[in-house]
Amino acid sequence: MDPITRLPPLTALRALEAIREMGSISMAARHLNVSHSAVSHQVSILQDWSPTPLFVRKGRRTELTAAGMSLAETTRQAFNSIRHEVDRLPIRSRQVVSIGAIPMLAQTWLTTVLVDLVRDMPEVSVHLGLALFDRPARLPPSLIISFANRSRLTHGDRLLFRGDAAPVCAPSVLAEHGGDPDQVLRSARRIHDEDSRLWRTWHQVSELPDTETARAPRISIEESSLIRAAALAGAGVAVCRLALVRDDLERGNLIALSSQTIDRDFFYFMRRSQASPQNADQERVEAWLLNRARKDRGGA
Template sequence: MGERLPSLPALRVFEAAGRLLSFTRAAAELNVTQAAVSHQIRALEQQLGQPLFRRSTRRLELTAAGRLLLPAAASAFSTLERAVAELGRARAMLGITTSPFFGARWLAPRLARFAGRHPDIDVSVRHTQAVLDLAAEGLDLAIRSGRGYWPGVEAELLVPMDLVPAAAPAVAARLGPDARTAIAGATLLHNETREEWADWLRVAGLDPHLSEQGPVFDDEHVLVEAAQSGQGVALVAPGVVAKEFEAGALVEVADLAIESCGYYLVYRPGGLDVPKLAAFRDFLMAEAGRGAPPPRRAWGKNVLPPGAKML
């Protein structure tokens, strides 16, 4: 066993007094009395068995032992201060997860505004299609697509995903004024499955079996790019591809939307008690123009509301 280390308060007092070469200034810096500084230095010298300062009426000097100890004490406290600062930054780090498509199209363009309003909160975004367990992954919040029912979490609708048929302007022009009917002869672009187009065709009064043709994309980025490049007609959520609509790269080709799932803010019960999460939630809701609706209550494990499906 090595020598027992002196107390941290005594070393802190010594570091300040040695750096400033003044008990008076050390007391002022540490917000204690000069008598308290003298007491701590005497106790430290007694424990070490040797003097650390040479005192005179006009000046204070370090002894050889003091000169040896001071840089070590200063380095130790500097290391501690950096570690504590890192812990503080970690507490202010907000860990979230979302899909690559939503992260790139909707979330990323808004993060700079959040940083400007909350410079004390850093955001770490993990992009994945998987539904992650927030507690197990150490995450604060998720943005998930679905119907809003996941066991054991709170979910609030952020961006609805009503789907409309959209295409490049040239493709829309070829469809003509009766685009709803003309879509039956267009190339349909699918996102992972053909079910959404089957639903749209059914609502439009067209043959849902027409959805059995056309390429299928497992990446929404590629689906949107294919539509923009004139390869066919895709079902898209206007709130997520607003940039493409505003730029004229995509246009809505028929005035019929179908209800789909939505993008939801998901967090553990009581999550809004954490200031950084509450600040981020309020910011995103304001960005989405959804105000502050009450959170959807958490449904118990394996218990879903009537008519809901497990996602």
């Protein structure tokens, strides 16, 4: 069979993703802003297309089978890859030097030498990422701790703490700009997330104009822990998740530059894996993590 004809319609896959995320056809229809019958029609298309049952009726509810859950998860990952690539399109025209490193080396060495690298070559745009080829095999998780907009959370997800973010920098960067936070925000080199959404969003809600030109050399980093590490090393000013840099702020290793935050509707959350059977130990660990999140970060 031709590979293209093997794929079901994208509209049906979008409905499948929504059913997995929202937990029912009714909630999926509400999430997609379509009628219940429209989603039910896509369910029928998928079931007719698949040689294996993807859905099962339980009373008045339609639920995913193990095969349906597997296809839905693969679909979610594929659509997220497309969404991520769409966000990255604006930076594809840039000439960027991309560096990949194993996590330990990246965090303990590469982010510190990054300061000297961009100082010696101020005209170069640098992209720092993680090379995970050394990651060992691991057991499937029973509890998944992740990060998402509240609208993407599903029934049963437990909020750990908020994901709001604000600009921060190392004390050395603030000193270089006369101790003036506004001057840092106007002229210090920025550390961007990979698609620059955080800075773009922050400028949209703040009163400070975006003075960085579209073609200005920049540092872009694809992972939050590396963004934090680069900010701690004094590589520039970054928009960081406040829950993750709270200790750095309290110790004075990072300085908050503005009270204006973004992403107040984003959260770190815990989800039970549907692929792993629930047991008493899992429940104890889940409760412990929730209590610790409230103690350490005030909860969500």
